[in-house]
Amino acid sequence: MKFTEEHEWLRPEDELVVVGITEHAAEQLGDIVFIELPEVGTQVNKDDEVVVIESVKAASDILAPIDGEIVEVNEALVEDPGKVNEDPTGDAWFFKIKPAEPEQMDEYMSEAAYMKYVG
Amino acid sequence: MGQDAPADEMIDLPLAGLHAELGGKMVPFAGYAMPVQYAAGVMKEHQHTRAAAGLFDVSHMGQVILRGADAETLALAFESLTPAAVLGLKEGRQRYGLLTNDAGGILDDLMFANRGDHLFVVVNAACKAADIAHMRANLPGIEVEEITDRCLLALQGPGAEAALARLAPEVAEMRFMDVGYVTLEGAECWISRSGYTGEDGFEISIPNEAAEPVARALLADDSVLPIGLGARDSLRLEAGLCLYGHDIDETTSPIEAALQWSIQKARRAGGDRAGGFPGAERILAELDSGPARLRVGLRPEGRAPMREGVTLHHAGAEVGRITSGAFGPSVAGPVAMGYLPAALATPGTAVEGALRGKMLPVSVASLPFLPANFKR
Structure with a gap:
């Protein structure tokens, strides 16, 4: 599992990469009340805004951590955005991406490095 | 409300230590360090207030006492600054009112209470310095005293009466917008049955040294949770209540803001004391023909x-x-x-x-x- 400075986690799953946000991010955002997911089939570039999250406090975006194609999104989050606060690193993943350049993963932090990053 | 100051210029209020102990996340608000939420989070705090009772520290708000030669002189003087009827408000009762400017805009919204020989006024934190200067400049012969040695707590929600009545059973007799005095933890507190959440509840002005014991006594009740400004905002928004500096300001008139209910009949065209407040021409014209x-x-x-x-x-x-x-x-x-x-x-x-x-x-x-x- 890899972690970005934007507080996303990336978990390789066969040919795909599953993306979600960390517990730290979920806690900082506060209660999440709305999520807008990308459309399946969308080609994204690294740093494109792909997900909109609204919490009780503010709106924020999730950026695509790598280039690729969105192949699956977690529709359950649209009905129940609060899942992200309950289980951010488990059931509440956001999307699965088919990487165009899998080596883009390499630049991201290990779990130990991320834990140190958020202190 | 809501002018943020840099974090290093935040003023701590007397309950800062209690907020820290309760896990309050402090943010700058109108120059004060205020809890925006506690561990439960905004959503749970909001729902708890609607279901049981929430305790809010609103000590940043301005508390002001106005005194005049006699009650009528005082009421008529204050009416020169607000479209609300002050004369006729019975002793022991409170009203919502506005301070208006000459252009018919809103300088602040406030609560004022008739406490016999004086009026007790609660104003917004971000406006209080300007409000007090405005009142001192425009109320000749009226003493304007800012109360700085008292905290203000709000206890809100359907469980508020039961929680407070455990400390002072007489509060159960109060009706919405009644004001009075009550002894809590040995201190004389000023109390009103009001709030800004759309729920039943009380606002309690407490001498600084007694504020923490009173807050702890209320929080000792299982039904009472501490609630931050985040939930205060969503509660007042659902209740359709205005936030000064956002929903109302110097460019919005009371009629545009749909606050005409705060202008009693006596101050309207044809009333005993029609007009005579800043911006009356515009405000009464809008009341007549619509904004x-x-x-x-x-x-x-x-x-x-x-x-x-x-x-x-x-x-x-x-x-x-x-x-x-x-x-x-x-x-x-x-x-x-x-x-x-x-x-x-x-x-x-x-x-x-x-x-x-x-x-x-x-x-x-x-x-x-x-x-x-x-x-x-």
Whole structure:
């Protein structure tokens, strides 16, 4: 599992990469009340805004951590955005991406490095 | 309200230590360090207040005592600054009022109480210095005393009466907008049956040294949780109540803001003391023939909140703007307030809000979004 400075986690799953946000991010955002997911089939570039999250406090975006194609999104989050606060690193993943350049993963932090990053 | 100061210039209020102990996340608000939320989070704090009772520290607000030669002189003097009827407010009762400017805009909104030989006024934190200067400059012969040695706590929710009555059984006799005195933890407290959440409840002015013991005594009740400013904002928004500096300000008139209920008959055209407040010409004219625009409730379709600043559109033209907006935990959907032309202000009217480059449907809704739960 890899972690970005934007507080996303990336978990390789066969040919795909599953993306979600960390517990730290979920806690900082506060209660999440709305999520807008990308459309399946969308080609994204690294740093494109792909997900909109609204919490009780503010709106924020999730950026695509790598280039690729969105192949699956977690529709359950649209009905129940609060899942992200309950289980951010488990059931509440956001999307699965088919990487165009899998080596883009390499630049991201290990779990130990991320834990140190958020202190 | 809501002018943020840099963190290093935040003023700590007397309950800062208690907030830290309770896990309060402190943020700058009107120059003070205020708890925006506690461990439970905004959503749970909001729901708990509607279901049981919430304790809010609102000690940043201004507490002011006005004294005059006699009650009538004082009431008539204060009426020169507000469109509300002050004369005629019975001793032991409180009213909501506005300070207006010569252009008919709103300088602040406030609560004032008749306490026999004086008026007790509670004003917004961000406006208090200006309000006090305004009153001192424009109320000759009236003593304007800022109370700086008292905290202000609000206990709100359907469980507020039971929780407070455990410490002072007599509060159960109070009706909405009654004011009085009550002894809590050995200290004389000033109490009103009011608040700003749409729920039954009390606001309690407590000598600084007794504020923490009183807060702890209330929090010792299982039904009472500490609530931060985050939930205070979503509670007042669902209740259709204005936030100064956002929903009302110096450019909005009381009539545009749909606050004409705060102008009693005596101060309106044909009343015993019609006019005689700053901006009366515009305000009474709007009361007579209707304002060009109106504050309305808004329900964005779907789940995405539309916040302050989102523009409102109709038939291809920009027609207004959202002044407060959030996800309403009790409504279980996004709620907002904003201004629209009078012709579009009828509940049910369909408009659009521009959100992230898209035009999304919004319908005009009546306020409040939830029925108020006051003890009349």
